[in-house]
Amino acid sequence: MTTSANTPAQNSPIPTLDLNDGRAIPQLGLGIYAMKGDEGVAAIAGAVDNVGYRLLDTAVNYENEREVGQAIAECFVAREDLFVTSKIPGRHHGFDEAIASTEESLARLGLDYLDLHLIHWPNPSVGKYVETWEGLIELRERGLVKSIGVSNFTAEMLTELTEKTGVTPAVNQVELHPYFPQTELVAFHKSIGVQTESWSPLYRDQGLFDEAPITEAAAAHDVTPAQVVLRWHIEIGSIPIPKSANVDRQRSNADVFDFELDPAEVAAISGLERGRMKDRDPLTHEEM
Numbered sequence: 163m164t165t166s167a168n169t170p171a172q173n174s175p176i177p178t179l180d181l182n183d184g185r186a187i188p189q190l191g192l193g194i195y196a197m198k199g200d201e202g203v204a205a206i207a208g209a210v211d212n213v214g215y216r217l218l219d220t221a222v223n224y225e226n227e228r229e230v231g232q233a234i235a236e237c238f239v240a241r242e243d244l245f246v247t248s249k250i251p252g253r254h255h256g257f258d259e260a261i262a263s264t265e266e267s268l269a270r271l272g273l274d275y276l277d278l279h280l281i282h283w284p285n286p287s288v289g290k291y292v293e294t295w296e297g298l299i300e301l302r303e304r305g306l307v308k309s310i311g312v313s314n315f316t317a318e319m320l321t322e323l324t325e326k327t328g329v330t331p332a333v334n335q336v337e338l339h340p341y342f343p344q345t346e347l348v349a350f351h352k353s354i355g356v357q358t359e360s361w362s363p364l365y366r367d368q369g370l371f372d373e374a375p376i377t378e379a380a381a382a383h384d385v386t387p388a389q390v391v392l393r394w395h396i397e398i399g400s401i402p403i404p405k406s407a408n409v410d411r412q413r414s415n416a417d418v419f420d421f422e423l424d425p426a427e428v429a430a431i432s433g434l435e436r437g438r439m440k441d442r443d444p445l446t447h448e449e450m
C-alpha cells in the first residue's frame with residue numbers, strides 16, 4: 163500500500179494514497195449525500211475539526227454544495243489541507259456544459275478550486291461522457307480543478323477515455339461493499355493506475371453488519387462491524403467514503419488505521435458477494 167508524504171491530510175490520522183497525477187488523496191473520506199441545512203454544516207465542520215476528515219465528497223445533485231462551503235469556511239482547518247470533491251451531473255454533460263457546471267459548483271462552494279471533480283454517471287445513451295471528460299481536462303489546465311476523475315465508469319469506458327484523450331482518470335468512484343466487491347474492476351484500476359473510491363461502503367447499514375465473517379472479525383479485533391467493513395475497503399486498496407452525520411460514528415468510522423485484517427478474513431468478507439444494492443448498473447442506469 164502506497165502512502166505519501168505529500169499529504170493534504172496534515173494533522174489528520176487518515177493517511178493518503180498517491181494519485182496518477184502526482185497529488186495525494188486521503189485514504190478515507192466523508193460521504194455527504196443527504197447532509198443538509200444547519201445540521202449538515204455542523205456535522206461536516208465537526209467531522210473536519212473533531213475527527214480529522216479531510217476528504218469531503220459532495221455532488222451537484224446532493225444540493226448541498228453551499229452547506230459544504232459554509233462548513234469549510236467555519237472549520238478550523240486551512241483550505242489547502244482539505245480535499246474537496248464534487249461531481250458533474252448528467253444534465254451538464256458536454257464540454258461547455260462541464261465548464262459552466264464546475265464554475266457554478268465553485269460559486270456555491272465559495273472556493274477557487276476543487277481538489278477532485280468527477281463525472282457522476284456516464285449516461286451512455288446520451289453519448290457525451292468523452293466531451294465531458296475533455297471539459298474536465300480543460301478545467302484542470304485552467305487550475306479550477308486539481309485532479310479529475312469519473313464515477314460509475316466501466317473498464318471499457320475508462321479505456322475509451324484514455325484512448326480518445328490520452329488522459330486516464332485519477333479516480334473511479336463506484337458502488338463497492340462486501341456484497342459487491344467489484345474484484346475485477348479494482349484489479350483493472352490497479353493495472354492502469356486509477357484509485358478506486360467505494361460509494362455506499364457500509365451498504366447504508368442495511369443488514370451487512372450482522373454477517374458472520376464481519377461479526378467474527380469484529381470480535382477478534384475488538385472493533386465494531388462497521389470498522390471491520392471499512393478496514394476491508396482499506397485492505398483491498400479502495401478509498402471508502404462513509405456518510406455519517408453522527409460524531410461518534412464519524413469518529414469510529416475513521417478509526418481503522420491501527421488494526422489489520424488477515425488475508426483469510428478479507429477473503430471471507432469478500433465471499434459475501436451477492437450483487438448491487440439496487441439495480442444501478444451504469445450501462446443501463448442513468449442519472450441526470
Ligand SMILES: NC(=O)C1=CN([C@@H]2O[C@H](COP(=O)(O)OP(=O)(O)OC[C@H]3O[C@@H](n4cnc5c(N)ncnc54)[C@H](OP(=O)(O)O)[C@@H]3O)[C@@H](O)[C@H]2O)C=CC1
Nearest residue numbers: 193194195219361362363364365366367388404405406407
Ligand atoms: N458516485 C455515486 O454515484 C454515489 C456516491 N455516493 C457517495 O458515497 C457516500 C457514502 O455512501 P452512502 O450511500 O451515503 O452510504 P454509506 O454506506 O456510507 O451508509 C450511510 C448510512 O449508514 C449510517 N452509518 C454510518 N456509519 C455507521 C456506523 N458506524 N454504524 C451504523 N450506521 C452507520 C449512516 O447513518 P448516520 O448518518 O445516522 O450515521 C447512514 O444512514 C455518499 O454519502 C456519497 O458521498 C453514494 C451513492 C452513489
Ligand SMILES: O=C(O)C(=O)[C@@H](O)[C@H](O)C(=O)CO
Nearest residue numbers: 195221223282283361442449
Ligand atoms: O448518491 C449519489 O451519488 C447518487 O448517485 C445517488 O443518486 C444514488 O444513486 C442514489 O442514492 C439513488 O437512490
